[in-house]
Amino acid sequence: MNTPPVLLSGSRLKLAVLLAALALGEALLAVLMAETIDRLLSGGTLLALPALPVAAGLAGLAGLALLTERWVGERFAQSFVIDCRAALFKAVTRHRGEGKDARWLTGLVNDMAALRNYALRGTVRLWTSALSAGGAITWVALTMPGERTALLPLAAGTGCMILLARPLARAIDSQRSQRGRMNRFFVRRVRIEMAGKPVTNGHGFRTLANLSDELGRLSVRRAIVAGAMTAVIALAGLLATLMIAVTALASGNGAGIAGSLTLIAFISTRLMETSRALHARIGGGIALARLAQKLARPARPRRPAAPPTAETTAKPVAAQVAVKEPIP
Numbered sequence: 001m002n003t004p005p006v007l008l009s010g011s012r013l014k015l016a017v018l019l020a021a022l023a024l025g026e027a028l029l030a031v032l033m034a035e036t037i038d039r040l041l042s043g044g045t046l047l048a049l050p051a052l053p054v055a056a057g058l059a060g061l062a063g064l065a066l067l068t069e070r071w072v073g074e075r076f077a078q079s080f081v082i083d084c085r086a087a088l089f090k091a092v093t094r095h096r097g098e099g100k101d102a103r104w105l106t107g108l109v110n111d112m113a114a115l116r117n118y119a120l121r122g123t124v125r126l127w128t129s130a131l132s133a134g135g136a137i138t139w140v141a142l143t144m145p146g147e148r149t150a151l152l153p154l155a156a157g158t159g160c161m162i163l164l165a166r167p168l169a170r171a172i173d174s175q176r177s178q179r180g181r182m183n184r185f186f187v188r189r190v191r192i193e194m195a196g197k198p199v200t201n202g203h204g205f206r207t208l209a210n211l212s213d214e215l216g217r218l219s220v221r222r223a224i225v226a227g228a229m230t231a232v233i234a235l236a237g238l239l240a241t242l243m244i245a246v247t248a249l250a251s252g253n254g255a256g257i258a259g260s261l262t263l264i265a266f267i268s269t270r271l272m273e274t275s276r277a278l279h280a281r282i283g284g285g286i287a288l289a290r291l292a293q294k295l296a297r298p299a300r301p302r303r304p305a306a307p308p309t310a311e312t313t314a315k316p317v318a319a320q321v322a323v324k325e326p327i328p
Contacts, residue, residue, distance in 0.1 A: 002091075002295050002296055003292060003295060003296070004084060004087060004288055004291050004292050004295060005080060005083035005084055005087060007080060007119065007123060010079075011079065012076055012079055012080065015072055015075060015076045015079075016076065016124075016127075018072055019069060019072055019073060019076070019124055019127070019128055020127065020128070020131055022065055022068060022069045022072070022128065023069070023127065023128035023129070023130075023131035023132045023135075024131055024132070024135050025065055026062065026065050026066070026069075026128075026132045027131070027132045027133075027134075027135030027136045027139070027266075028135070029058055029061055029062045029065065030062075030132070030136055030262070030263060030266040031136065031139050031263065032058055033055065033058045033059070033062070033262060034259035034260065034262045034263040034266075035259055036051050036054050036055045036058060036259075037051075037055065037258045037259045037262055038258060038259035039051040040052060040055060041258055069128060073120050073124040073125070073128075074120060076119060076120065076124055077116050077119035077120035077124065078116070080115065080116075080119040081112055081115055081116045081119065084112065084115050084288075084291060085108065085112055087291075087295060088104070088108055088111075088291060088294065088295070089108065091104075091294060091295050091297075092104050092108075095297070104294070111287045111290065111291060114283055114284050114286075114287035115284055115287055115288060115291070116284075117280040117283065117284050118280065118281060118283070118284020118285060118287065118288055119284070121276070121277060121280035121281075121284075122277055122278075122280035122281030122282075122283075122284045122285070123277075123281060123284075124277075125273055125274075125276070125277035125280070126274060126277035126278060126281055129270045129271070129273035129274040129277055130270075130274050132266075132270045133267050133270035133271050133274060136263055136266055136267045136270070137151060137154070137267055139263075140263060140264075140267075144260065144263075146247065146251075146260075147244055147247075147260050147263075147264070149243055149247070150240040150241075150243045150244050150247075150260075150264060151240070153235075153236040153237075153239035153240050153243070154236045154237065154240050154264075154267060154268070154271065156236060157232045157233045157235065157236025157237075157271065158233070158236070158271060158274075160229075160232040161229045161232055161233060161271075161274070161275050161278065164225060164228055164229045164232075165229075165278055165282060167225050168222070168225045168226060168229065168278075168279065168282055169282045169286070171218065171221050171222040171225050172222055172282055172283045172286055173286050174218050174221075175215065175218040175219055175221075175222050176283075176286055176287070176290075178211070178214055178215045178218050179215060181211060182208075182211045182212070182215055185204065185207060185208070185211060189203070189204050189208075226279045229275045229278070229279065230272060230275050230276065233268065233271045233272050233274075233275050234268070234272065236268070236271070237264065237265070237267075237268025237269075237271070237272075240264050240267075240268065241261060241264055241265070241268075244257055244260050244261060244264060245257065245261075248260075
C-alpha cells in the first residue's frame with residue numbers, strides 16, 4: 001500500500017451515512033423543541049399532548065442522539081487511524097536499514113493523534129455540525145419569514161470563517177514543520193546523551209531554546225487565527241439574537257420569541273462546532289498529506305550480498321579438517 005487509506009471506504013461509509021442521519025435528526029429535534037417551547041409558554045399543546053412532557057422527551061432524545069453520534073464517530077475515527085498506522089508501519093519495514101528513523105517515529109507517534117482529529121473532530125464533526133446547522137437554517141428560511149433577516153449575520157460570519165481557513169492552514173503548516181524539527185533534534189540529542197558519547201559543541205541547550213521560542217511564536221499565531229474564526233461566529237450569533245429581539249419588540253410580540261431564540265442558539269452552536277471542526281480538519285489534512293509523502297517514497301535498492309571468495313570458504317574447511325584430526 002503506497003497511498004493512505006481512503007476515509008470513506010468499507011464500514012466507514014456506512015458509519016458516515018449513519019452520522020449524517022443523526023445530524024439531520026438533531027436539526028429536527030431542535031425545530032420541534034423550539035415549537036414546543038413556544039407552545040409551553042402560550043399554554044398550548046403539541047400533538048394533543050402537554051408541552052412540558054413533550055419538551056422533556058425531546059431533550060432526552062437529543063441527549064441520546066449526541067451520545068450515539070460520539071460513539072459512532074469514535075468508531076469511525078479509530079478505524080481510520082488503525083489503517084493509517086498499519087500502512088505507515090508497513091512502509092517502515094519496506095525502508096528497513098535506510099536510517100532516518102526520527103522521521104518515521106514522528107509519524108507513528110505524533111501524526112496518529114492528528115489523523116484521529118482529522119477523522120473525528122474534523123471530518124465527522126464538520127459534516128454533522130454543518131448538516132445540523134444547514135437543516136435548521138433551511139427550516140427558518142422556509143417557514144419563519146419574520147426571522148429570515150436574522151440569518152444574514154450568520155451567513156456573513158460563515159463567510160468570514162471560510163476566508164480565514166487559508167491563513168489558518170499556513171499557520172498550522174509552519175507550526176507542524178517547526179515541531180518536526182524539534183522532535184528530530186530531541187531524538188538525536190537523547191541518543192547522544194544516553195549513549196554517553198563525547199560532547200564537543202555543548203549539549204544543545206541554546207538550540208533547544210531557539211527551537212522552543214520559534215515553536216511558541218508559531219503556536220500563538222495559530223491560536224489567534226483559530227480564535228478569530230470562533231469569534232466571528234460568536235459575534236454573528238449574538239447579532240442574530242439581537243435582531244430577533246428588536247424585531248419582536250417592534251412588533252409587540254416579545255412573548256413569542258423564545259422558540260426562535262432557541263433555534264438561533266442551536267444554529268450558532270452548530271456553526272461554532274463547524275469552526276472548530278474546520279480547524280481540526282485543516283491540521284489533520286496536513287498530517288495526512290505528509291503521510292502520503294512518506295508512503296509514496298520509493299525504497300532504496302538493497303545491496304546484494306557479496307559472493308563467497310576463496311578466502312571466506314577456506315577458513316570453514318580448515319576448521320573442519322582441524323576438528324576431524326585425531327588428538328595425539
